[in-house]
Amino acid sequence: MASGAYAGTQTWTFPSNSIQGGSNYGNYIQLQDSSGLSLKVTGWSDTGGSNDNRFESAMLMMYNGGIGLINREEGTGSPDHSVDSAGSSNDTDFLLLEFNEAINLDAFRLGWGYDNGNYWADVSIAAYGGSNFTGFNNVGWDNLLASNWVGIGNYSDSQPSSSYYYSTQTSVTSKYWLIGAYNNYFSGLPDYNNGALGAGNDGFKLSGLKTEYSQPSTGIPEPGILMLFALGLLTLLKARRHG
Numbered sequence: 001m002a003s004g005a006y007a008g009t010q011t012w013t014f015p016s017n018s019i020q021g022g023s024n025y026g027n028y029i030q031l032q033d034s035s036g037l038s039l040k041v042t043g044w045s046d047t048g049g050s051n052d053n054r055f056e057s058a059m060l061m062m063y064n065g066g067i068g069l070i071n072r073e074e075g076t077g078s079p080d081h082s083v084d085s086a087g088s089s090n091d092t093d094f095l096l097l098e099f100n101e102a103i104n105l106d107a108f109r110l111g112w113g114y115d116n117g118n119y120w121a122d123v124s125i126a127a128y129g130g131s132n133f134t135g136f137n138n139v140g141w142d143n144l145l146a147s148n149w150v151g152i153g154n155y156s157d158s159q160p161s162s163s164y165y166y167s168t169q170t171s172v173t174s175k176y177w178l179i180g181a182y183n184n185y186f187s188g189l190p191d192y193n194n195g196a197l198g199a200g201n202d203g204f205k206l207s208g209l210k211t212e213y214s215q216p217s218t219g220i221p222e223p224g225i226l227m228l229f230a231l232g233l234l235t236l237l238k239a240r241r242h243g
Contacts, residue, residue: 009106010220012039014211025072026057037213040098043083044180045071045091046140048067055136058093065112065160066207071094079114084113084203092141092199094124095206096182097125101212102173105152106162111207120159121204122182122197123166124189125152127174154186156195164210166193179206212230 012034021027022029029041041060048054058071061081074080074089085092097105105125108184113121130148147153169192181202 002116005119008213010035010037010103010211010213012211013207014041014067018067021222022059023059025059027060029060029067035213036100037103037211038100039209039211041067042096042098043067043069043071043093044096045069045073045089045093045189047072047089047091047141051155052091053140055139055142063112063205065205067095067112068112068205069095069188079180079203082112082114082203082205083181084114085183085199086116086201086203090200092181092183095207097177097179098175099175099213101213102175103175103213104173105168105209106172107167107207107210108179108206108214109162109164110116110158110204112203112205113158113160114132114197114203115157118157120157121202122191123155123158123167123197123202123204124178124180126150126178126186127152127156127172129172129174133176134226141183143170145185150175151186151189153189154182154191154193154197154203156182156193156197157193158193158204159206160193160204169190227240 018029019027032038043058043060044055045058048056058069061068068082070081074087080087082233083093113119115121126149129150131232150166152170183199
């Protein structure tokens with residue numbers, strides 16, 4: 001029997017009570033939609049290693065503008081409490097998005113932005129292209145794109161909005177996505193907003209995502225149902241003739 005596929009678009013927002021694991025490094029957000037697709041969000045920053053060049057878990061925070069984070073070397077002032085590359089620590093933060101199925105990340109929405117005092121942010125996105133993601137043990141920006149992560153693109157001057165303006169413009173599907181403050185390791189990727197990219201001075205809060213997931217169908221297609229129905233009628237007619 002042939003199997004069809006269901007393609008659907010999901011919109012993800014983040015309730016104020018969705019953070020699990022308390023106010024600790026390594027806490028997370030866990031969400032699930034009606035189709036069974038689930039999303040786990042964790043926070044990370046390059047605060048590890050002898051040169052602050054390896055990723056360590058950060059602490060997610062929820063604000064009116066959406067998800068922010070506090071890494072292991074910064075305080076809670078602005079823009080330290082956002083997903084940032086500015087502020088007191090000079091570290092670059094990002095969010096890891098983990099889905100239970102491979103999805104296309106269609107768009108993201110910011111609820112707050114910061115770029116040298118301006119109300120926008122430069123954002124970078126990457127997707128995992130391997131088959132067995134095992135975490136960020138001893139991984140940093142210098143070897144991220146050499147460890148099966150694929151740079152998707154940059155989005156300069158992304159302004160907070162109630163609409164999803166910033167499509168990733170890609171057909172890539174993956175279970176694992178990275179969205180973070182822009183840094184120079186992403187300088188070779190296209191800038192889909194055609195603005196002015198600058199590293200070390202950005203911060204944002206993520207307020208929403210749009211994803212697309214193609215779900216395999218296990219049901220019998222309509223032609224198959226009609227064929228079974230016809231066979232059933234034929235069987236009944238034969239039974240009556242020989243009864």
